[in-house]
Amino acid sequence: MTSSQARNRRADAQRSRAAIIDAAVRVIDGDPDAGVEAVAAAAGVTRQTVYAHFPGREHLVRAAVDRATEETAAAMDAADPGTGPAAEALVRLLDAAARAAARRPGLVRAAAALPTTPDAEYDRHRPVTDRIGRVVRRGRRSGEFDGRLPVDWQVAAVIALAHTAGTESAAGRLSAPAAADALRTSLLRLLAPDRPDRAG
Template sequence: MTSTGRADANRRRIEQVALAELLRDPDASMDQIARAAGVVRRTVYGHFPSRDALIAALVDQAVASVTDAHAAGRAAAKDPAEAVARAALAVWEIADRYRLLVSLAQRSVTMEGIRDRLAPVRAACTELLRHGQEEGVFRSPVAPAALAYVHEQVLFGLMEAVNAGALTPEEAGPTAALTILISAGVTPDEAEHIVTTARSGT
């Protein structure tokens, strides 16, 4: 393996271990992360100049996963409502894995920074909502761009609800899809049917 390959492998291992350590102990230090990764502290700092930089890199990784999940959910759907439901369910699987990281990241990355990183997902969501409104599938009078922000906040709110014990992770995915569809102007009965169908994979 080349030195570049070793460096890349070390970085990936540090990121994987750091995520696990920070989810276990949000106050984990760079020293703790280095020990858990089996490297010296200098190696960690060679890749990440500060703890905040490491957390920001993990947030970038999480956002990339969310972006891929959102695209995959949309691609598997036959119409805008199903696309919204499948995208919400797919995104929640990723969001649930990273929800404690989001709370931690707010100390360093800030919510504004997280929202900036999610701009491509929000843009895709806006276009999907616009398409659905044009087809009469979504009957909300709220502008698509504003609705996209509402849907984003639904997911953040549900993360906090799960963190607080008000909702189980298993309940949160379907709840997110239902809430997002209803806010877009789909009736509760229609939303329930769409989410049930999306969850069954049919």
């Protein structure tokens, strides 16, 4: 095989893999229990082709989730997190992430059903976590956020509050605007540094 043929074969494999992941995102989002056969049909390939790229359904779901995470990260970047007060930027980031997740509810459910470990979960969410961490660090440098607490704890607390707001809204216990307002208020109280006018 010539080097040109090898390059063409690699390019074909990359296109095939990308088409399978695209199909997996669509199909699994529509039906979180969808199997490899449904994804293969949507991608226009055989089951054997899918298995050549992904050893099993779990690997396929993880690849689809990774693609959705990339979409979320891109949405967060588009929220312009480097400008304006850090608190406002943080709210924009979380809103962008929530809207991106809301576009893929079936995929979110499928991801939640995957076996995992705390370390694996952390790595999977790293693109989102890193973006939140950058804004938190900016707020600490500017004095908007409390610089005494560990950054990782602040980031984890921000994410936990965002998940709580989403859960309360999805359950109907808070309207979407009320959940967003509660999240913003809670974030400001959590992250704000102590000042004399807050004492008492």
